Amino acid sequence: MEKRESLGEVLGGRRGALDASIPPVAFVVGWLAAHQSIGIGAAAAVVASVLLGTYRLVRGGNVAALVVSVAMVSAGALIALHTGRAQDFFLIRLMSNAASALLWAASIVIRWPLLGVVVGFVVDWDKSWRLGRKTRWRKDPDLLRAYGRASWVWVLLQYTLRVVVWGLLWWAGEVVALGVVTVVLSWPLVALTVAVSGVVLFRSLPKDHPGLRHPRTSSDGRGADGPSTSTAANQTAPVAPSVEK
Numbered sequence: 001m002e003k004r005e006s007l008g009e010v011l012g013g014r015r016g017a018l019d020a021s022i023p024p025v026a027f028v029v030g031w032l033a034a035h036q037s038i039g040i041g042a043a044a045a046v047v048a049s050v051l052l053g054t055y056r057l058v059r060g061g062n063v064a065a066l067v068v069s070v071a072m073v074s075a076g077a078l079i080a081l082h083t084g085r086a087q088d089f090f091l092i093r094l095m096s097n098a099a100s101a102l103l104w105a106a107s108i109v110i111r112w113p114l115l116g117v118v119v120g121f122v123v124d125w126d127k128s129w130r131l132g133r134k135t136r137w138r139k140d141p142d143l144l145r146a147y148g149r150a151s152w153v154w155v156l157l158q159y160t161l162r163v164v165v166w167g168l169l170w171w172a173g174e175v176v177a178l179g180v181v182t183v184v185l186s187w188p189l190v191a192l193t194v195a196v197s198g199v200v201l202f203r204s205l206p207k208d209h210p211g212l213r214h215p216r217t218s219s220d221g222r223g224a225d226g227p228s229t230s231t232a233a234n235q236t237a238p239v240a241p242s243v244e245k
Contacts, residue, residue: 019056021186023049023073027089028179038086042077045089049073072096086175090182094166101159108148108155112138115154115197116147119212140215146204153197158189 023045030044031037053066072092080089107114116137137143162185169178209216 019052019069021183022052023069024090024093024179024182027077027086028176031086031175036086038080038084038089041086042081042089045073046070046077085173087170087173087178089175090166090170090178093182094163094170097159097162097166101155101163104151104155104159108151111144111148113144113147113151115151115201116143119147136217137212137215139217142205142209143212143215146201149204150197150201153200154193157196158193161185161189 026048027041027045029041031041034040049070053061053069057063057066076089076092079091080086082088104114107117117135120134120137137147165181165185166178169181
């Protein structure tokens with residue numbers, strides 16, 4: 001049997017999460033260096049985001065990812081400039097993580113767990129694998145159940161934890177602590193979430209399951225709708241008596 005790939009191998013490295021922590025650090029450093037000037041801190045964050053995005057783009061990164069990253073940082077900077085409170089630079093991150101927690105939880109309830117959607121999308125679009133599965137995993141009751149359980153790890157360990165920690169520090173106006181915690185809650189937390197959800201995911205699968213890239217659908221007699229039509233037919237159809245000469 002083919003060796004199962006880890007969830008970390010499927011989802012990739014920590015680059016994106018690490019990049020997300022650099023602009024907030026630039027904001028805090030600029031804010032402190034300029035004697036708590038929100039304008040200087042905002043400019044430092046935007047410049048850091050643009051430079052980092054340009055570097056990633058030159059290295060073969062995605063233009064859309066660059067645009068989204070710069071837009072998020074710019075939005076946070078504009079909010080802080082408008083309210084005059086430095087901690088509000090982190091408000092958009094707080095709100096986006098709250099929305100993510102609700103979205104992931106809702107996806108589990110409606111039986112479209114987002115971890116399965118994300119993994120299915122990555123597997124489908126990574127052309128080096130050429131094993132596109134899209135949403136076939138939903139026809140595999142074992143994978144559907146496993147993705148649902150593992151998605152709760154993302155709801156609680158990543159998004160809810162961020163909302164609680166960021167929310168308390170934002171409420172207290174602890175700008176420096178927000179910058180430090182943002183680094184801790186970026187790639188270290190993502191790495192921990194991937195590891196824990198991977199354990200939950202694979203422990204929820206039967207030992208004989210072939211892995212994430214090989215969902216067992218109804219054609220295998222193991223689909224979400226029960227045994228395959230051919231299997232059911234073989235079980236219910238009367239057997240014709242043999243005729244011996």
